[in-house]
Amino acid sequence: MLTDQLFEGQRIRLAPPDAERDAELVAKWTHDPEYLRLLSADIAKPLSPFQIKKQYEEMDKEAEKHDAFNFAVRLKEDDRLIGFARLFRIEWTHATGSLQIGLGDRNDRGKGYGTEVLRLLLRYAFEELNLYRLAATTAEYNTGAIRFFERVGFVVEVRRRQAIQRDGKRWDAVMLGLLRDEWKREMISEE
Amino acid sequence: MDILTGRLTRLTAVNADTDAELIARGSCDSQFWRLAHTDPALPVLPKYVKQQLEERSLDLQGFAIRTLTDDRLIGYIGLYTIFWPQREAIMGINIGERDFWGKGYGTDALRVLLRFGFEELNLRRVSLSFLEGNERAMRSYEKCGFRLEGRERNAWAYDGRRWDEIYMGLLREEWQETNNEQ
Numbered sequence: 001m002l003t004d005q006l007f008e009g010q011r012i013r014l015a016p017p018d019a020e021r022d023a024e025l026v027a028k029w030t031h032d033p034e035y036l037r038l039l040s041a042d043i044a045k046p047l048s049p050f051q052i053k054k055q056y057e058e059m060d061k062e063a064e065k066h067d068a069f070n071f072a073v074r075l076k077e078d079d080r081l082i083g084f085a086r087l088f089r090i091e092w093t094h095a096t097g098s099l100q101i102g103l104g105d106r107n108d109r110g111k112g113y114g115t116e117v118l119r120l121l122l123r124y125a126f127e128e129l130n131l132y133r134l135a136a137t138t139a140e141y142n143t144g145a146i147r148f149f150e151r152v153g154f155v156v157e158v159r160r161r162q163a164i165q166r167d168g169k170r171w172d173a174v175m176l177g178l179l180r181d182e183w184k185r186e187m188i189s190e191e
Numbered sequence: 192m193d194i195l196t197g198r199l200t201r202l203t204a205v206n207a208d209t210d211a212e213l214i215a216r217g218s219c220d221s222q223f224w225r226l227a228h229t230d231p232a233l234p235v236l237p238k239y240v241k242q243q244l245e246e247r248s249l250d251l252q253g254f255a256i257r258t259l260t261d262d263r264l265i266g267y268i269g270l271y272t273i274f275w276p277q278r279e280a281i282m283g284i285n286i287g288e289r290d291f292w293g294k295g296y297g298t299d300a301l302r303v304l305l306r307f308g309f310e311e312l313n314l315r316r317v318s319l320s321f322l323e324g325n326e327r328a329m330r331s332y333e334k335c336g337f338r339l340e341g342r343e344r345n346a347w348a349y350d351g352r353r354w355d356e357i358y359m360g361l362l363r364e365e366w367q368e369t370n371n372e373q
Contacts, residue, residue, distance in 0.1 A: 043276050093231050094348045132353075133345055158341030158358045160318055163279050175358075177343055 006124055007071075009116035014071040014085060014124075019056035022072060022081050023049035029104030038142050039102050041164050041173060062088065069124070073103070073117050082108045085121050087129070095132035097125060118152060119185070126180050134178045139164050140171040153182040194311060195254070197303040199296050202254035202268065210255055211240035213264055217287040225349060226325055227285035256286070256300045265291045268300050270308050270317070278315035280308055284328075298331045305335060305366055315363050322347060323355040336369030337361045 007014040027049040029035055036044035047055075062068035068088040074081055083103035090097040101117050103109050125131045136154060138145040146156065158175035165171075195202040215237040217223050224232040244252065253269015266286035273280045282304060286297050308314045319337065321328045337359040345353035 041274070041277065091229065094229070094346065096346060132348070135343065155344070156341075157343050160279075160316075160340055160358070160360055161338075162362060163277060163316055163318070163360070165277055165315070175341065175343065177346075179345055 003123070003127070006128060007120065008076065009120055011076055012082070012113055012116050012120075013074055013076050014117070014120055015074045017056055017059065017070050017072050017084070019053045023052040023056070025081055026084075026104065027052045029102075032104075032106070034106070035102070035104060037139075037166065038145065039100075040137075041139060059086075066090070066092075069129070071121075073101075073113070075113075082113060083117070085117050087121065087125055087131075087134075089135075090129070090131070095130065096135070097129070097131050097133075098135045098137070099125065100136070114148060115151075118148070122152060122178075122183055123185070126183060132180050136176045136178075138174050138176070139166075140174055141166075142174075146174060146176070149176050149178070151184070152178065153184040154178040155182070194307055195303060196259070197299040199259055199299040200256050200265070200303065201259055202300065202303055202307070203257055205244060205252045205255045205267065207241050207244035210264055211237040211244060213266075213287045214240045214244075217285070220287075220289075223285070223287060223289070226322060226328075227283075227287075229347065253283070254304070256284075256296070258291075258296070263288075265296060266300070268304050270304065270312070270314075273312070273314075278313065279318060280312070280314050280316070281318045281320075282308070283319065293327060297328075298334055301331060301335050305361070309363055309366050316360060317366075318358070318360045320356050320358045323357055325357075329357065329359075332359050335361065336365050338365070 027047050030047045033044050059068065059070050063070055067090050068086060070086045071084065072081055073083040073085055082105065083101065085101045087097050087099050099121055101114055101121065103114055122134070125134055136149050154176040155178070156174055157177045160173040160175070162170040163173040215235055217227070219234040221232040251271055253267055253271055255264055256266045256268055257264055265288040266284065268284040270280035270282050284297060284301060286292060305317060308317055319332065323342070338361070340358045340360045342358065343356040346356040347354045
């Protein structure tokens with residue numbers, strides 16, 4: 001029998017992005033520089049709900065071309081939005097893609113939600129989209145993210161030396177890769 | 192001194208009217224295509240390339256590489272993506288004319304581009320990546336001071352097997368050192 005549940009974990013579920021409903025909260029998250037700087041090397045800047053809606057429209061365009069798959073992460077018990085997950089930069093001829101996960105509120109981090117999300121996202125990438133390889137990028141200072149990815153089998157493959165300059169210091173951009181065969185699907189959540 | 196002129200080559204604007212032909216020819220040379228691009232090799236007409244070039248923003252056009260002796264177009268080079276707050280650029284180069292492979296033209300154009308990147312744009316870092324097995328490219332990058340930074344394992348699928356993508360980077364200080372030695 002086929003897996004009957006691709007989008008539901010124990011406590012969270014992957015839901016379709018809903019700009020109308022979520023823009024307000026997602027915009028609020030962008031006022032937390034810690035969140036933005038952990039998430040990516042892009043310029044940290046606060047966004048309005050209107051700007052977030054614009055972003056969602058752009059993401060929809062990619063999704064229509066099947067170059068990306070975007071999810072909202074919601075708690076099952078009360079449907080509260082806690083973050084997002086996405087597969088993007090998909091190269092269909094090579095069966096590769098990149099992934100990114102963010103939990104907006106610091107109170108929702110460190111509780112194993114991210115691990116549940118990652119688990120669902122990897123299964124979706126490897127067993128629904130049939131990708132062969134996934135990449136993730138983070139910064140040297142985000143040791144939590146590096147550990148998070150390594151626990152499911154990701155390997156640090158490339159260090160773009162000193163590519164990120166923040167707070168007057170220079171950090172490597174860290175690129176990780178995971179091949180389908182190396183995926184530890186039964187990873188145990190931390191703590 | 193013209194900052195865009197080297198010993199063998201000079202970097203000029205890409206001219207959609209006259210330069211599309213070389214790219215179109217390159218698209219019919221699958222070995223070249225695979226070394227230079229990751230999208231599937233597909234032969235196209237100059238007309239189509241011209242249209243694409245015209246639609247592309249100026250930033251993404253980069254430079255045409257021409258020989259100093261007879262102004263012949265031999266390839267393309269550019270700092271195609273720039274992260275300004277980090278002053279990091281990702282560069283790319285391809286020499287579509289096979290007669291000019293392995294003769295120092297690429298390395299010369301590369302040196303000119305790096306000078307432009309570090310002294311005109313004031314970059315802090317230049318990054319690049321290429322398909323495993325392209326030793327010619329790697330030697331040229333090493334000559335200019337690039338250091339190996341890792342490899343994306345099995346990033347590409349060609350001819351029934353997987354190939355790595357090799358990453359190299361060059362910091363401003365390293366470029367200055369290499370430049371002073373030469």
